[in-house]
Each structure stands twice: as structure tokens, then as C-alpha cells.
Amino acid sequence: MNNDYYEFFCPVKVIAGKAALEHIPYEVRGLAAKRPMIITDKGVRGAGLLEPIISACEESDLEIVAIYDDVPPDSSTAVVRDIVGVYRQEKCDSIIAVGGGSAIDTAKAVNILASEGGDDIRAYVGAGVIKKALKPFFVVPTTAGTGSEVTSVAVIADHEKSVKLPFSSSFLLPNAAIIDPRMTLTLPPHVTAATAMDAMTHAVEAFTCMGKNPLSDAYATSAITKISASLRIVMKDPKNADARLELAQASTMAGIAFSNSMVGLVHALGHATGSICHLPHGLCMNLFLPYVLEYNLESIREPLGELLLYLEGPDAFAATPLSRRPEASISAIRRLRDDLYKHCKLPRTIKETGKIKEHELEKIATNALDDGSIMFNRREVSLEDARAVLKRAWA
Numbered sequence: 001m002n003n004d005y006y007e008f009f010c011p012v013k014v015i016a017g018k019a020a021l022e023h024i025p026y027e028v029r030g031l032a033a034k035r036p037m038i039i040t041d042k043g044v045r046g047a048g049l050l051e052p053i054i055s056a057c058e059e060s061d062l063e064i065v066a067i068y069d070d071v072p073p074d075s076s077t078a079v080v081r082d083i084v085g086v087y088r089q090e091k092c093d094s095i096i097a098v099g100g101g102s103a104i105d106t107a108k109a110v111n112i113l114a115s116e117g118g119d120d121i122r123a124y125v126g127a128g129v130i131k132k133a134l135k136p137f138f139v140v141p142t143t144a145g146t147g148s149e150v151t152s153v154a155v156i157a158d159h160e161k162s163v164k165l166p167f168s169s170s171f172l173l174p175n176a177a178i179i180d181p182r183m184t185l186t187l188p189p190h191v192t193a194a195t196a197m198d199a200m201t202h203a204v205e206a207f208t209c210m211g212k213n214p215l216s217d218a219y220a221t222s223a224i225t226k227i228s229a230s231l232r233i234v235m236k237d238p239k240n241a242d243a244r245l246e247l248a249q250a251s252t253m254a255g256i257a258f259s260n261s262m263v264g265l266v267h268a269l270g271h272a273t274g275s276i277c278h279l280p281h282g283l284c285m286n287l288f289l290p291y292v293l294e295y296n297l298e299s300i301r302e303p304l305g306e307l308l309l310y311l312e313g314p315d316a317f318a319a320t321p322l323s324r325r326p327e328a329s330i331s332a333i334r335r336l337r338d339d340l341y342k343h344c345k346l347p348r349t350i351k352e353t354g355k356i357k358e359h360e361l362e363k364i365a366t367n368a369l370d371d372g373s374i375m376f377n378r379r380e381v382s383l384e385d386a387r388a389v390l391k392r393a394w395a
Helices: 020-030 042-046 051-059 078-087 101-116 188-210 212-238 241-261 263-276 281-299 301-312 315-318 320-342 358-369 372-376 384-393
Strands: 011-016 036-039 066-068 095-098 137-141 153-158 163-170 176-179
Touching: 011 020, 011 241, 020 051, 020 095, 020 137, 020 176, 036 078, 036 101, 036 176, 042 163, 042 188, 042 358, 051 153, 066 078, 078 101, 078 153, 101 153, 101 163, 137 153, 137 241, 163 263, 176 241, 188 241, 188 263, 188 281, 188 301, 188 315, 188 320, 212 301, 263 372, 263 384, 281 301, 281 320, 281 384, 301 315, 301 320, 315 320, 358 384
Parallel strands: 011 176, 036 066, 036 095, 095 137, 137 176
Antiparallel strands: 153 163
């Protein structure tokens, strides 16, 4: 299943550890920037997560000239336009994104308009539209899931058309990603679980999809190992900084993996569900992962069986007959989901969300077929196939 030819690209500098935040002023100045803007959300600011960043900048005489803290969970083209207005008014020259996937993707879109000009981000939808480097851009993730700090894509909602707009360019990649466990210590259990399963899905799909390659495989399997070993620890001991750092590093590794290999049907269904029903992306990934693996089973038996080693460890791998390892991998993921449900009621089925109506499944299936992620799924997907997966995921 290895490709005869592949490319691998990740130029993002990763600064990780328990004092990583203090390096931000050095990184900003290293790109000749003097007037950074922070883009975040009210939850992050309310939790005090900006304080160590602001303190580090103050101690280094670097002024944060603007803070936009009103990014919503499902950011939109209108939000991007508002932030760009503040950026220009305050004469900012760089961006520090602090938050989860929504804040980071929003900051990427802001950077497009701040660098390229204009007020309508929709003019830059698609791949290859951006032709030159953007303004200095730094990312501090506060969740361990999206991997957006090392991906060349952004997704922004167009609420007028009820669709999510994709942006793809190597120029969207941050100049540096700052991974510090202090940023995730206050994450609620439900968000911790959902974002971790987002990272798990990135890694599993990266390892089983059409674009997999030896380098993306290495990052994907390392991410799966770290999540499998650390997620349950964090659920029981939320203040465990070492395990939090492991999950944060896993998220970054999974992000590097899937940005070089792409994903598949789980993401296609998740994107469609998120845009129609406004559910968090990580929750959608948790919903669909085992059902899509079952659908793809006969097309991915070899890599899926190999994943048992990273999901359950060498003893379980050795004790499981070769022919049963693919099914055992799916069972391991189901057990993890069951444990998360016990800890924080993270929904395992569509019905458990209480947010999706049965008549919406048809639109989800239809929209999923138009999602670019589906191109890299190992098994071809028809509308009837998508309906069947959603039906199995219902209850």
C-alpha cells in the first residue's frame, strides 16, 4: 500500500516544553516584527491563558498592540473581515493565534487578507491561490487535537450558504508552533476528549488513506501511541502536565502526518455534519471513526491490523492472530470511546448527541460526497454508501 512516489513537507519550527511560551518574543523579533496582534476567544482569555504570553512579551519590551478575543467556535467570513479591520487600524505587522482550531483557522484567514489585501476571504478559496509568503504568524494551541499549528489548510464557515470554505496553501503554515502544557491544563474533560479523538482520527486516517507514505506513517503511529497511553491518564488526572504535553505533541504529530497524507471519509462526514448541525469537529470525528473503519475494512486490512501495535501495545498485538488484528484495532477504538463516554459523556452515536435530526442525514450524506477529503478514502463512496454509514452511526 506504499506509494511509489510521495512528497513530505513541514517547515514549521516547533518549540515545545514547559517554558515554551517564554520564547515567543524572540521568535517574533527574529522575523523583524514589532507590532503583533493576538487572535483568540473569550474562553481562552477568561481562563487566564494569555497572561504568560503577555508577561513574556512585556519582559522583553515587545508590545502586543491589539487583542481580538471574540472568535466563535464556528468562525465565519464575517468574523475574519472584522478582525482584519482591527489589524489594519492598529497597524499590526504579525499575528499570534492562541486557541483551538477555530481561532487558528481564523487567524490563517486573517493573515491572507492582511497580507494580500481585500475584504472578502472568499476570493482566496481553494488551493494554490496564494502565491507569496504572508505576514509573520505564530500559533499557540490551547487544545490537543486539531493539529492546525502545522497544517497548510484552514476552514472558515460561510453562514449565508451553510458551507465550510476550504483554503489550502503552504504559505498558510505558521512560522512557529509553540507547544506548552500550561495551555491545556484547564481544558474541560469533554473538550479534552473530543480534541484528542480529533487527533486520533487524523492519525488513523493518515495511516490508512490513499496518500500515506513512510514519513507520514512515522508521525501517525507515534501520535496514536501517545494518545493511547496518555488520554485516559489525563481524563483521570487533568492536571498531569506530562500527560498533557504528550497529548499536545501527539496532536502536532498527527497534524504533520495528515497534512502530508490527507484524510478520508471520517473527515468528509465530519465536515458535512459540522457545517449543517454546528457540532464541534472533534465530536464529529469521535462519532464516525469506527463506523468508517468498518466500511473501509476490506480495503485497509493490512495497515489497520498494524495499528493494533500502537493502540494496544506489543503484548496485545502479539497475542492477536494476524487475521483478527484489523477487527481488534476497531474494538480498541470502541473501548476508548466507551471510556470517554463514562468520563465525560462524549457522544458515540449520532442519537447520543441530541443535536442531529434524522431528516438531516440525507443532506449530510450529500454534502460529504462533495468534500475533498473523500478523494483519499481507500474505498470509493457512493451516496448510498454514505447513507449506510450514517445509518450505522445513528444509534
